[in-house]
Amino acid sequence: MRHAWLWRHRGSFGAIEAGKSPRLLVDVSAIVQKDVHTGIQRVVRAVWSELKQRDGQGFTLVPVFATARHGYCQAPHDFLDRVRAPASPMLINVSRGDCFLGLDLSAHFLPKYRRQIRAWRASGVSVNVVVYDLLPLTHSQWFEKRTVEQFREWFETLSWEADQLLCISNQVAVDVAGRLGTMAAPRLIRIRKLNLGADIAASRPSAGMCLDVTRLLERLRTNDAILMVGTVEPRKAYDVALAAFEYIWHTAPQDAPDLVIVGKPGWKTQALQVKLRKHLHAGERLHWLPSVSDEGLCRLYEACKGVLVASHNEGFGLPLAEALAHGRPVLARDLPVFRENQSSGIQFFTQDDPRSLGKRLIELARSASLTDGDIEHRAWSKTVADLLEVLGIKATPTPSAMPLLRTAS
Incomplete structure (x- = not known):
């Protein structure tokens, strides 16, 4: 049915409108x-x-x-303020010189409309896609089988249809180049790095403080804590972190900090999730908050003594960058992608055994907040200026407006 619709509307692709500025078609399919x-x-x-x-x-x-049946269609400009996607999507008439930007993660969408993307390219539209990571392909054991299959289809589509891949770290760029090198891609695809920002206030942050966060913040006035941020799923190594905290809670209770986890329940970690909920120290020294507004997350960054990033692998590590932006020291696994950040506010660990890691956690809790010279200010305005440059779009930057707070859903 999708292919039939695309064929009936094939005349909508490629019309060149004289005097029109090029359009930047931004894929926001998931959000x-x-x-x-x-x-x-x-x-x-x-x-x-x-x-x-x-x-x-x-x-x-x-x-x-x-869309479910009609290919890529136009979304309303106020989509961030809407509860659901529009019921009556509008057809897009592309023109030569337009630019498609795959901004949202679209592994489960893009392959379905490969013919439409190909038709756009044939009409003179450049196809650019942001690649956040290839972890379902490089470490399939951490993901559900369907996710791995979707990523394979998605990356195979990119290898044939994309003009440029924008990678969020050097490590992702290396992974992408290596993967493309093993495939029979028909042409050269440009690989560029896109530096991400870390300013939560400039990301239309959600507002509101739930009772659990308010109570926890009150406790953190007199109790040290280490923060971890991210979905509870295998690669985040919450099991490693919990074992280290359990060790120091038992052997050095006076020196050991609390553990605060901000992250929704994920996949392939059901037993761990049960353990977190029913733990002896749940609500006392162990605090798992599955749903927190951006305002609440910022307050927790500020209230905790440091941030632990124990992930076995990442495409970038946004919590690491956000922690530094909030002046918090970071203890991170020694990975090449984290080494790309040169801040002196990051310390690295290599050993997972509870005793060694537990000792490092106590040291992290005793660390001082970062000085102004160590705090990294990664502005999203700079990210977008760089993005437009690599897309070949000449635009004049404007001063950032005051951030708009949204009520958390």
């Missing part, structure tokens, strides 16, 4: 359905908000999303 407040969706909100401030300055901004 337009529901904002589940992941790190990637924080990126989408932040980049979209910065792009809107530049709309009309050498390009026309058009949000697009993959």
